[in-house]
Amino acid sequence: MGISRFVLLVFTISMLASPALSDLVLSKVDRRIYLTSHIVRISSTLEVENAGPETVSKVLLAFPDLQAQNLAYLMASPHEAKAKVKVSVVSFPIDVVKPEDMPPGVTFYSVSLPQGLTVGASFTFDVLAVFTHALRPMPEQIGQADIQLVLYQDSAYYLSPYVVKVQSLSLKLLDSRIESYTTLESTKVQGSEIKYGPYENLPAFSSSPITVHFENNLPFAIAQELVREIEISHWGNVLVTEHYKLIHGGAQSKGEFSRLEPQARENVQGPSAVRYLVAHLPPRAHSVYYRDAIGNISTSHLRGDSKKTELLIEPRYPMFGGWRTAFTIGYGLPLQDCLYESEGRRFLNITFSSPMIELVIDTLIVKVVLPEGSSDISAAAPFFMKQWQETKISHLDIVGRAVVVLEKTNLVPEHNQYFQVYYKFNRLSMLREPLMLISGIFFFFVACIVYMHADTSISKFSASYLAKQQWEEVRVAIQQVHNIICRCLATHDKLEASLRDLSRTGEVQACKAARKSTDGLLKELSKELKPLMTFLQSSPSAVQVLSKVEELVAKERELLEKLMAKHSTAVEAYEKKSGARDIENRIALQQQKITALRQEVDDLLEFIDEI
């Protein structure tokens, strides 16, 4: 519809055409229209000549309103004979203007020339205009196997508020069938190229509609909405997440679907279907994923080299005309590749638009999530767009992260330029989150410790509480008894050791000394034991275990006595210089008893330990 309106409009303009207001003259216009994808690119070379009395610094470019609606990108740059390197091109500033006394239905853009054009001088520059939605499928509905034909309409004459002296137009099509095209005087077809012109000395606002109807099976991939989220982490990563809502903008699919035919005859079927999309990610992109609302999509391929990372993704199903899909891709970039510092501020330098090739984006929202604690935020972009700020709460945030949101409509791959977001960020803020985690865990343990040590009972005087406390005391006392007995047993071992020394070296004196020291020790220990025993005897909650403890103490005493006796006999025997066998015989009986007692004491100790 848009195009039929366009044609009519061209008529209207030509009828209403009024003489040029300016003194500029376009001495030569060379237009090339590239219809090789679903994005229409018009590249024109204009030679402007100042025929008036004054110096002029602005040149007006005119587009019919209906075309201007679809105009996504407009750039003017100085003409260079073989300028294919676009990096060094300096583009001129372009503004939308509304000059007076101009015919309605035309939108004007004013190009500011680098220096004013003096009288009689001429200047040559290039204009690149990129249009979306300019190709209209005709017929509008096709079957699954049909080829897609599209219609393009424009004017054979260059629409301009100035007189054009010499002009020519060439349309570059895909190397395929041309269904029909408008023939005017001097129309030539060379392979896949249609040429109109040259036309000479046409007045301002002259136009002559032309239409080309040709085959274009390239998938019309249009992202109706793309939300890009770029999240900066100063720990070394920039995470890019892109949410696409994609539609096939070509001829609508009609009739029956068949899976059989594309599988049986690979190349014949669904030539215009979107089967895959290719994204050129920055080099060193990592952790790439591809998923949608219901999970991962397992059909994607990734290969990378030092210059770029190429991601090929297939939608869940081949997209025929009018079909939709939605998906998300995400990847990480090393921080040092996109984040720089200048004048005490940091800035992110990253591409603005989607990395997909030949994708038209109707609405693009770019959200740059800065780390928590950034301040003094500003964004710089090469073209005009809506901007505002939001906050987002992500992992371990307290106040939320600042988000710079940029919104722009109608984008083409030419918009994929670098933009910058400047902000200030203190490096110490990086430590905030780890510290929070550490302190969180620390407080958790502290809380555990407090809980283990705190007395949470409600009543301090209830019987059960008191009993519990007494039992605690008893347990402590028993533990002490246990310790003391253990030490006693250790001294017993010392005695035994001294005996063994005696049998080896025969030094009676050393043995006696050992005996004396252990005697002292044991006395001390029994002294320590006494108050504990009296406590246990007095305590009512110790009744069940008291007998065992007493038994233990008694057994230990007995064991000690036996051991002493054995020691004395052994020492005596040595003093009497008895034979080794004699000593052994003497001891043997005592030894048996000692072993049995020791066993019993051990058992008792184990039992008490269990309490």
Next chain:
Amino acid sequence: MATMPASASDLLKSFKLKTKQQELLIRVSILCLVYILAFITRLFSVLRYESMIHEFDPYFNYRTTLYLTENGFYDFWNWFDYESWYPLGRIVGGTLYPGLMVTAVLIYRILRFLRFAVHIREVCVLTAPFFASNTTLVAYFFGKEIWDSGAGLVAAILIAICPGYISRSVAGSYDNEGVAIFALLFTFYVFVKAVNTGSLAWSLASAFGYFYMVSAWGGYVFIINLIPLYVLVLLITGRYSMRLYVAYNCMYILGMLLAMQIRFVGFQHVQSGEHMAVMGVFFLMQVFYFLDWVKHMLSDTKLFQAFLRITVTCAVAVGGIALGLGMVSGYISPWTGRFYSLLDPTYAKDHIPIIASVSEHQPTAWSSFMFDFHILLFLFPAGLYFCFKRLSDATIFIVMYGLTSMYFAGVMVRLILVATPAVCLISAIAVSATVKNLTVLLRSKNKVVQTGSTKGSGGSKSSSKALLDQSQPFQKNGAIALLFGAFYLLSRYATHCTWVTSEAYSSPSIVLAARGAHGNRVIFDDYREAYFWLRQNTPQDAKVMSWWDYGYQITAMGNRTVIVDNNTWNNTHIATVGRAMSSYEDEAIEIIRSLDVDYVLVVFGGVTGYSSDDINKFLWMVRIGGGVFPVIKEPDYLVNGEYRVDKGAAPKMLNCLMYKLCYYRFGEMLTEYGKPPGYDRARGVEIGNKDVKLEHLEEAFTTSNWIVRIYRVKPPNNRCNIHGQSGTCNPQNLGVCLDLLGLVDVNLGNAPTKPCCSLIEGLVDLEGAVCLCTAVRANVLGIHINLSISLSLLLRNCERKVATEYICGP
């Protein structure tokens, strides 16, 4: 100076742990490891596939959880879902157990509050493993309560990796059972604890545990019947005590009141036959208490005997009469079919085909017991032996739990899940007791040997213990061998569990994986392909008809309205769909139109050899459809009682809707090298009807491996075509002309103006122009422009004589 090292060593000594503390440390660290193990062993599915929800029911749970997160609890509670059971709808809030969703959302909120920006899906995926980890803790405490801490630890380890439990709690298996097993075991543990201690606090906790269980899963009926049974057994065996009285009454009264808060359960506790046992035992407890009191007051035993007889007779009589009256008056509903089918495995097959059609409701095969329990199956009887040897209130409980749940596990495959905790606990008792006995043997002997050796040449080998040991010469070696045997078995168990988890239970069943010809992994993601296609490329209000298995998935992933889904509450509705599927296309289209269906979805495995497709489920559709509509007869679809799809199939089978939808254009397809076209790989036959023609439906989408096929219901044909309406101007139809207007002036004579011309054929010349103008002004296609020239051209092209200057009015 000399004291320095001494004090240092003292300090070291004070840091050195005592045996007790060492044991505690080891126990706690083992528990922590088991906790982590239970969690990570369930992550196989996430590693193999992705973090996604599995199977059928979890998708419904996920959808409701999403709804709960987005709309809050009250909206959720009052949610009427228009997207399922079209045109009936479903009162979701009143027909589900909300425990799972509320739990997941609670976890989600807590994490969000702690500023962990997780997605609700991740929470849902990991809920089941998290609760499985918690279950291991409960198993430890339960084991400790009924036996000792050793048994508790073994139980925790066994249950952490037991396949019977893992099958329902892998990551992504976001189903009620995931939290319900935790709730079940927790309730049982706390109840046993309450019985052991007689503490009000513990019985209160068990009431709340029961409440949680009721809110989470319909399996709470098991608790509410097992506990009175257990109490009854205790009463009969003369183990009545005040502790039991406190625990049971508190748990029952509070639990019942709390359970009534769940709308889906409502007043069933007092009205349903399945819940009557618990009430009967409650009254019996009161009688017991009363008798106890009377016995205490009366000193005369004879008098008491008489009193006892009268009271018991009266109580039983009153109870019986009350029950009878309730049943007769309809106040107490009789047992449901599901309950019967649990008690009698053959019941469902004869009476409720919809229950019998589900594979997890089949009686359990011996092999799946082996698969799910492995050595536990042999340890279980051993554990029972140990339990009987040391009979206490707690062991009686676990024995009863084990035996009853084992019976139910035999009735239905899915109930293996309920038996798993009991089997693990009882087996743990067996393992722990055996190992403990063996190590005691080893340790005591070691000690003697040690003490003997310290005596050196003392030659004290004649101690009593040593004598005992020498009397059984190979005891030590035997014990060591047995220990090694036990550890070997346990390690086999661990290997088996890991293998089963990774191979059998970690598949999401939405995504199918197979081995390709070169040993590489091939993924069939057809389900999601189809659901996503539905979600993106059909109208928002489209109704999709499919067999009920896919209902939940279509609503959750496809976001479209379905006719029937996995909540099989309305058998008639399902039978209607079954009838449509098993009728001829002409009859089916009537049903389809009456249900306002836009798309029909079938699942077909003939290309990939995927065997659980609709053709294999078809007989159940016939049975369920035939159960309500006697027009559908199962024998019509069988040939001599045999179900086939090849040339020898029954004619009704070859022409029914399901057959046509599955095999549409399949006859032209070559599936396998060396086989004729139309070779069905799932059934291994060449199909019988290769020339399938569809009249009222058309193929809308088929996934890349043909697993899901979606058909669009064509609108009914117009009664008569546009030519019949000659002489009338219908601007709405002239859109096609307006589209052409741009062309005409350019390609004079070439433009495909025929359709447009035919539209204005019957009109008088000027009328034709006026009509076109009306169409333009009526803004049929959203444009309003000056059409003077092109309009004239167009009209001229249609061989109409109109003044060339004809211009539409403004």
